[in-house]
Amino acid sequence: MSSLFLSLGLFTAACSSAPSTALETGPWRGIIEVSGHEMPFNFTVSEEQGKQVAYLVNGEEKILIDEITFDQDSVRLQMHIFDATLHAKVDKGKLNGRWERRDQAQPYSLPFSAEHGHTERFAKNPAKPDVDVTGKWEVLFQGEEGNSYPAIGEFKQNGNNLTGTFLTPTGDYRFLQGQVNGKGLSLSTFDGSHAYLFTAEPQEDGTLKGDFYAGIAAHETWTAKRNENFELPSADTLTHLKPGYDRLSFTFPDLDGKKVSLEDPKFKGKPVVVQIFGSWCPNCMDETAFLAPWYAKNKSRGVEIIGLGYELSPEFEKAKTRISKMKDRFDVDYTLLVAGTKDKELVAKSLPALSKVVSFPTTIFIDKKGKVRRIHTGFSGPGTGKYYEDFVKEFNQTIDELVAEK
Numbered sequence: 001m002s003s004l005f006l007s008l009g010l011f012t013a014a015c016s017s018a019p020s021t022a023l024e025t026g027p028w029r030g031i032i033e034v035s036g037h038e039m040p041f042n043f044t045v046s047e048e049q050g051k052q053v054a055y056l057v058n059g060e061e062k063i064l065i066d067e068i069t070f071d072q073d074s075v076r077l078q079m080h081i082f083d084a085t086l087h088a089k090v091d092k093g094k095l096n097g098r099w100e101r102r103d104q105a106q107p108y109s110l111p112f113s114a115e116h117g118h119t120e121r122f123a124k125n126p127a128k129p130d131v132d133v134t135g136k137w138e139v140l141f142q143g144e145e146g147n148s149y150p151a152i153g154e155f156k157q158n159g160n161n162l163t164g165t166f167l168t169p170t171g172d173y174r175f176l177q178g179q180v181n182g183k184g185l186s187l188s189t190f191d192g193s194h195a196y197l198f199t200a201e202p203q204e205d206g207t208l209k210g211d212f213y214a215g216i217a218a219h220e221t222w223t224a225k226r227n228e229n230f231e232l233p234s235a236d237t238l239t240h241l242k243p244g245y246d247r248l249s250f251t252f253p254d255l256d257g258k259k260v261s262l263e264d265p266k267f268k269g270k271p272v273v274v275q276i277f278g279s280w281c282p283n284c285m286d287e288t289a290f291l292a293p294w295y296a297k298n299k300s301r302g303v304e305i306i307g308l309g310y311e312l313s314p315e316f317e318k319a320k321t322r323i324s325k326m327k328d329r330f331d332v333d334y335t336l337l338v339a340g341t342k343d344k345e346l347v348a349k350s351l352p353a354l355s356k357v358v359s360f361p362t363t364i365f366i367d368k369k370g371k372v373r374r375i376h377t378g379f380s381g382p383g384t385g386k387y388y389e390d391f392v393k394e395f396n397q398t399i400d401e402l403v404a405e406k
Helices: 280-299 316-330 345-348 386-404
Strands: 027-033 037-049 053-056 061-065 068-071 074-078 085-092 094-101 107-117 135-143 146-159 159-167 176-181 184-190 195-202 208-215 218-226 251-253 259-261 274-275 304-311 335-341 362-365 374-376
Touching: 027 094, 027 218, 037 094, 037 195, 053 068, 061 184, 085 107, 107 195, 135 335, 146 218, 159 184, 195 218, 251 374, 280 386, 304 386, 316 335, 316 386, 335 345, 362 386, 374 386
Parallel strands: 274 304, 304 335
Antiparallel strands: 027 037, 027 107, 037 053, 053 061, 068 074, 074 085, 085 094, 094 107, 135 146, 135 218, 146 159, 159 176, 176 184, 184 195, 195 208, 208 218, 251 259, 251 335, 274 362, 362 374
């Protein structure tokens, strides 16, 4: 994703005795302060199979948080596969604490609060909308240091309610939820690892002009104009093989420490999909959620998938722990390897046949002869609607062609 690149759950009690406090079941409205601005999000708490769980809610998306621990008057919510937590004091239907994110070279924490019983995302009683932004928009994001990148904005508005996403050349900003309040629009998303806030106002010429906030001090501006014909560069053109190469070569340890190579008998003579991912990456989470059940259904056709995990820590055991958490959450049955750290230059060095690696995930399709046939950068997840459906269709068409070849 871009330089900013880029669900909530609660935890079970860690001790055998009942927790000294608990969370009220039902809806909650949370706020995380990103770059000095309040970014709201929604979650629900319920009782399932004798324990409390929560779900982060972003439009149609509901992300399970099933690790909740209590310590006297405080609660700690582990953000499912991500190395991040919400830690707060519980006080009569209110939470006050911090969102801590540790999957960065420089970990950070931001103020967090929440109140029970609220279902609104932004304003509780918004003004009647003056605009309808439903449709496709040509977007340009501009960083404070002069860097910029194009995107597609896809929005759906129903009265004050607004959902949608932004697609960039290397991925998407996942499920966004918000509202149109008079002239202004606001969208946010929180998946446990990333907290994003988008705001904008319509201009006299029909365009949109807004801001994007994330992290401690990350800020970009964005402008948009309606353009149903706007398209991004093909995701199959951003990464390619270097001259003189027609195949990929690597040897990395699996989660048991055993060395695995494409030359191993398990993969020889089969179509292989190589997934370059990180457990810290939301787009990778979306792709894994697609690949895991797809592999379970299609592995009998003689197709293999190898996931190359690039994590924050260079230490095998720490990286293994993060990848194992993702494996368990999505019930991954295909081969997962510990390949290195997430620095893109180091990733490219570990796979010398590639021209570069510009995004997580990157997906490589290899035929039965071991030759690379296609390299797809990024992933358009289910929050992108038609674009996700197009990816699934193209993915299956590619696999069908590789399987049919002699």
